[in-house]
Amino acid sequence: xxxxxxxxxxxxxxxxxxxxxxxxxxxxxxxxxxxxxxxxxxxxxxxxxxxxxxxxxxxxxxxxxxxxxxxxxxxxxxxxxxxxxxxxxxxxxxxxxxxxxxxxxxxxxxxxxxxxxxxxxxxxxxxxxxxxxxxxxxxxxxxxxxxxxxxxxxxxxxxxxxxxxxxxxxxxxxxxxxxxxxxxxxxxxxxxxxxxxxxxxxxxxxxxxxxxxxxxxxxxxxxxxxxxxxxxxxxxxxxxxxxxxxxxxxxxxxxxxxxxxxxxxxxxxxxxxxxxxxxxxxxxxxxxxxxxxxxxxxxxxxxxxxxxxxx
Amino acid sequence: xxxxxxxxxxxxxxxxxxxxxxxxxxxxxxxxxxxxxxxxxxxxxxxxxxxxxxxxxxxxxxxxxxxxxxxxxxxxxxxxxxxxxxxxxxxxxxxxxxxxxxxxxxxxxxxxxxxxxxxxxxxxxxxxxxxxxxxxxxxxxxxxxxxxxxxxxxxxxxxxxxxxxxxxxxxxxxxxxxxxxxxxxxxxxxxxxxxxxxxxxxxxxxxxxxxxxxxxxxxxxxxxxxxxxxxxxxxxxxxxxxxxxxxxxxxxxxxxxxx
Numbered sequence: 127x128x129x130x131x132x133x134x135x136x137x138x139x140x141x142x143x144x145x146x147x148x149x150x151x152x153x154x155x156x157x158x159x160x161x162x163x164x165x166x167x168x169x170x171x172x173x174x175x176x177x178x179x180x181x182x183x184x185x186x187x188x189x190x191x192x193x194x195x196x197x198x199x200x201x202x203x204x205x206x207x208x209x210x211x212x213x214x215x216x217x218x219x220x221x222x223x224x225x226x227x228x229x230x231x232x233x234x235x236x237x238x239x240x241x242x243x244x245x246x247x248x249x250x251x252x253x254x255x256x257x258x259x260x261x262x263x264x265x266x267x268x269x270x271x272x273x274x275x276x277x278x279x280x281x282x283x284x285x286x287x288x289x290x291x292x293x294x295x296x297x298x299x300x301x302x303x304x305x306x307x308x309x310x311x312x313x314x315x316x317x318x319x320x321x322x323x324x325x326x327x328x329x330x331x332x333x334x335x336x337x338x339x340x341x342x343x344x345x346x347x348x349x350x351x352x353x354x355x356x357x358x359x360x361x362x363x364x365x366x367x368x369x370x371x372x373x374x375x376x377x378x379x380x381x382x383x384x385x386x387x388x389x390x391x392x393x394x395x396x397x398x399x400x401x402x403x404x405x406x407x408x409x410x411x412x413x414x415x416x417x418x419x420x421x422x423x424x425x426x427x428x429x430x431x432x433x434x435x436x437x
Numbered sequence: 438x439x440x441x442x443x444x445x446x447x448x449x450x451x452x453x454x455x456x457x458x459x460x461x462x463x464x465x466x467x468x469x470x471x472x473x474x475x476x477x478x479x480x481x482x483x484x485x486x487x488x489x490x491x492x493x494x495x496x497x498x499x500x501x502x503x504x505x506x507x508x509x510x511x512x513x514x515x516x517x518x519x520x521x522x523x524x525x526x527x528x529x530x531x532x533x534x535x536x537x538x539x540x541x542x543x544x545x546x547x548x549x550x551x552x553x554x555x556x557x558x559x560x561x562x563x564x565x566x567x568x569x570x571x572x573x574x575x576x577x578x579x580x581x582x583x584x585x586x587x588x589x590x591x592x593x594x595x596x597x598x599x600x601x602x603x604x605x606x607x608x609x610x611x612x613x614x615x616x617x618x619x620x621x622x623x624x625x626x627x628x629x630x631x632x633x634x635x636x637x638x639x640x641x642x643x644x645x646x647x648x649x650x651x652x653x654x655x656x657x658x659x660x661x662x663x664x665x666x667x668x669x670x671x672x673x674x675x676x677x678x679x680x681x682x683x684x685x686x687x688x689x690x691x692x693x694x695x696x
Contacts, residue, residue, distance in 0.1 A: 179543060180543075201545070204543060204544055204545045207543070208543075209543040211540055211543070213536055214535070214536035214537070214539065214540040215536055216537060217465055217531075217532060217537055219465055219469055220461070220465060224461055227457075228457055228458065228461050229544060231453060232454060232544040232545050232546040233544070233545060234450070234545075255468075
């Protein structure tokens with residue numbers, strides 16, 4: 127995961143008429159990482175990746191993909207960037223095998239279509255027409271088309287939408303194997319578990335701007351992170367608790383002490399208290415997750431926007 | 438197809454790509470055989486109908502010096518081209534609407550190649566229609582063709598270019614498959630009428646006759662007729678077709694959208 131960034135986006139702005147879809151997005155994506163773009167519907171995620179893939183021309187800002195400009199060097203870019211579009215169908219009577227083989231023929235160094243279909247679990251439908259496929263099968267075909275060109279950069283928009291839990295796990299495994307082969311992946315998703323599981327780093331986009339950019343763990347921690355509730359065997363003063371690493375807030379409710387903070391909170395609290403001879407009982411711990419962070423951060427963002435709008 | 442090495446020359450690669458694409462487009466066209474239906478089936482049916490009428494009503498039509506089958510063969514040829522061209526909006530507008538053209542535009546293949554493969558396949562269909570109609574007309578129904586290859590070929594090529602151009606104009610301008618189908622239906626019948634399917638222009642009253650002669654498909658039918666029976670097409674007729682070809686080509690290119 128070292129080396130020069132594979133993709134850099136600087137001050138990207140894209141408007142549709144008067145609607146600002148992307149408002150000053152900057153980010154850089156390292157070679158070989160899985161980079162997630164998360165955010166509410168209409169936040170500008172798809173527009174951002176469409177600009178990166180060269181499908182749309184930015185109004186301002188600059189984008190570099192492996193040193194190339196997505197618009198000016200579009201022909202070169204197409205050779206090594208695989209794109210899975212959110213809403214894109216195949217001609218209804220085109221068969222799965224035909225489509226994947228056809229796409230393979232477009233690229234200089236394609237993957238073997240048959241083994242790709244096998245690893246995506248859709249080998250048994252090579253002779254089915256696209257119109258007869260289920261939603262999940264269509265999704266997998268769409269992924270196959272994005273990967274068959276053996277891309278250096280794969281842009282996957284709403285990767286596992288419409289898939290059942292087992293299929294999602296299989297696809298996740300496939301994406302992880304791609305990373306192991308050194309492929310850089312940009313993943314647009316609104317599934318927090320997917321982002322948490324797959325992504326090395328995440329950009330949380332809301333109202334067209336990046337409101338958080340970090341590892342999934344760090345973003346999860348930003349939203350307050352973990353919370354531990356316990357009953358101490360004897361009274362503990364505020365100062366002692368504050369000194370424990372990771373502790374941010376302390377609250378008392380009847381005989382309970384509620385501590386919120388970051389990191390492995392329950393472990394450090396229990397150990398620190400044990401060291402001064404305080405036992406704890408009735409422990410309830412909850413780890414902060416990305417979903418909490420997502421809701422908290424996008425809500426904060428919305429209220430700050432609302433404040434700006436008011437005179 | 439998957440064994441291409443980086444050393445393979447660009448030209449060779451494009452050639453292989455195009456051959457593969459053409460094969461797939463051909464298969465797709467045969468799986469939903471609208472173009473073969475309206476481009477070959479319908480003309481064959483018309484050939485049989487007018488052939489049988491011609492056998493029951495022998496002799497020349499009016500002062501044209503030509504029999505019914507002679508007069509209608511050029512019209513039927515033009516109807517074949519219309520039948521093929523009119524399926525272009527159906528297929529290509531749908532491919533655009535469902536995001537297929539956009540999807541292809543993210544690969545090294547320019548979507549123009551997709552369009553080109555479709556047109557090449559349609560040219561094959563048009564060639565097959567010409568052979569079937571001329572062969573059937575002459576051998577089965579005794580049309581007295583005196584084809585002069587050069588002007589006849591030129592007339593056919595201009596007719597095909599102009600009429601395919603008309604189909605591409607619809608592809609460029611129609612926003613959705615539903616609208617495209619409706620518009621294509623209207624254009625289909627209007628252009629078959631102007632080509633003389635119901636009334637031959639030679640027998641039509643003025644000003645309808647002039648309108649037909651200077652309409653896209655009427656001009657095409659007249660040029661084909663003149664080069665099959667009357668020694669050769671008029672310059673005015675060829676020029677009319679050329680002008681329409683340029684106009685349709687310009688509009689189609691100017692307003693074409695991939696997404």
